[in-house]
Amino acid sequence: MGEDEILSEYFTKLNDISNEAFALGKFFSDTKMVRKIFRSLSDRFQPKLTTIEESKTLDTMKVEELMGSLQTYEMNIKQRKKEKTITLKAASEPTDKEGEEESDEFALL
Structure with missing residues (x-):
């Protein structure tokens, strides 16, 4: 999985590969698929994967359950990220009153 790849696109590709393998006579159990997904996900999911690994048994986890999580x-x-961007944008934009106060200060000098 690429760093900028969306999870739904990744799972679509994974499903296609699984279906093609099935058509060729190769069947992957949920356990095997879950483990393959764990190994192939990008680093941005590492904290979540660690949490899942510690709290659940991977041998009983379904692919759909992992996908939803x-x-x-x-x-x-x-x-x-969206909230941080909005916060940073709001914090960096000066208001009109600030600009007027600075103009008034310069006029007094």
Whole structure:
């Protein structure tokens, strides 16, 4: 998985590969697929993967369950980045009153 790749695109590719393998007679169990997903995800998911690994048994986890958990995590990351961007933008834009006060100070000099 690439760093800039969206999780839904990644899972679509993974599903396609799995379906092609099945058509050729190769079946992957949920356990094997979950482990393959763990190994192939980008570093941005590492904190979530560690949490999942510590709290759940990977041998009983379904691909759909892992997918849902990772998609929720990805949405939360995007939301936090959006909030930070808005906060930084708001903090860096001066208001009109600040500009007027500076003009008044220069006029007094």
